[in-house]
Amino acid sequence: MEPISSAAAQVIIAIIPIVGITMGAVVVFFYLLWAHRRRTLLIQAGQYSPPNFDLFSFSLLAGLLLTSVGLALTVFLAVMTGPTYGLLGGIIPLSMGVGLLVYHVIKRVDRAK
Numbered sequence: 069m070e071p072i073s074s075a076a077a078q079v080i081i082a083i084i085p086i087v088g089i090t091m092g093a094v095v096v097f098f099y100l101l102w103a104h105r106r107r108t109l110l111i112q113a114g115q116y117s118p119p120n121f122d123l124f125s126f127s128l129l130a131g132l133l134l135t136s137v138g139l140a141l142t143v144f145l146a147v148m149t150g151p152t153y154g155l156l157g158g159i160i161p162l163s164m165g166v167g168l169l170v171y172h173v174i175k176r177v178d179r180a181k
Contacts, residue, residue: 124175131168138162 110116141158149155 124172124179127168127172127175131165131172134161134165135169136165138165 107116138158138161142155142162143158145155145158
């Protein structure tokens with residue numbers, strides 16, 4: 069026996085993701101707007117200091133995390149599915165992590181000079 073669904077239920081199911089994405093976009097928009105206005109007012113008041121972002125430490129942390137996750141996914145997918153396109157789900161984060169670690173090493177060598 070096939071389940072019978074009403075047209076109203078199908079419309080509601082179709083509208084839920086649209087409303088969710090729209091509301092998420094509205095929240096992000098207002099966050100960006102208010103952050104911009106806050107930054108502008110701080111600049112006008114002379115109290116603005118740019119945020120400090122340590123790219124050197126970030127590259128090490130992100131590189132280690134991406135390499136470990138990518139390695140685990142690559143091994144798991146290679147064992148489970150073999151050499152298929154699904155293996156890219158592990159190779160991509162692995163290569164990104166290795167790239168960030170290489171950047172970290174290059175930057176460390178440049179700092180030592």
